Amino acid sequence: MNEAPTAVSDPEQDTIVAIATPPGTGALAIVRLSGPGALAVADAVFRGRGSLREAASHTAHYGDIVRPPADRPDGGEAAGEVVDDVVATVFRSPASYTGEDTVEITCHGSGLVAATVVSALLNEGARSAEPREVTRRARARGSPPAAPS
Numbered sequence: 001m002n003e004a005p006t007a008v009s010d011p012e013q014d015t016i017v018a019i020a021t022p023p024g025t026g027a028l029a030i031v032r033l034s035g036p037g038a039l040a041v042a043d044a045v046f047r048g049r050g051s052l053r054e055a056a057s058h059t060a061h062y063g064d065i066v067r068p069p070a071d072r073p074d075g076g077e078a079a080g081e082v083v084d085d086v087v088a089t090v091f092r093s094p095a096s097y098t099g100e101d102t103v104e105i106t107c108h109g110s111g112l113v114a115a116t117v118v119s120a121l122l123n124e125g126a127r128s129a130e131p132r133e134v135t136r137r138a139r140a141r142g143s144p145p146a147a148p149s
Contacts, residue, residue: 014035015036015125015126016126017033017122018129019114020032021109023111025109028109030106030107031104031105031107031114031117031118032102032134033102033103034097034098034129035101036101037101038103038126039052039055040124041103041125045067045068045120045121045124046063046088047064047066048063052103055090056090058090058091061087061090063085064082064084065084065117066080067081067083083107084116086117088105089103098138098141099137100141105117
């Protein structure tokens with residue numbers, strides 16, 4: 001009996017998300033979303049004047065991150081609730097750090113707020129980046145190494 005071949009997921013084609021700022025107390029945190037679905041994933045939870053999918057590269061957009069319905073499978077009141085007011089900055093491929101479509105979401109610096117933004121993005125199909133995965137992707141696409149501190 002012939003079986004259909006099993007599709008193998010390519011982790012390098014996943015859309016990944018990670019908090020890009022160091023842990024601790026700070027006024028702001030940056031959540032970085034990178035990969036082929038970055039614009040669609042961010043757009044699913046971003047409420048601003050326009051669609052991030054339609055935004056030009058290297059543009060910043062003020063709006064809110066909202067909890068997607070997947071965050072509340074019981075249809076509870078939290079679905080659609082504003083998590084935080086943010087600035088979403090769009091970087092289109094290949095003109096981004098990773099060479100992929102990237103959205104950097106600048107939110108308030110509370111660890112809980114940043115984690116909730118990440119959770120909303122995970123619920124829309126992103127996956128958590130492995131340690132140093134963003135940098136590996138950047139180097140694989142020819143991004144120069146960061147300047148020494």
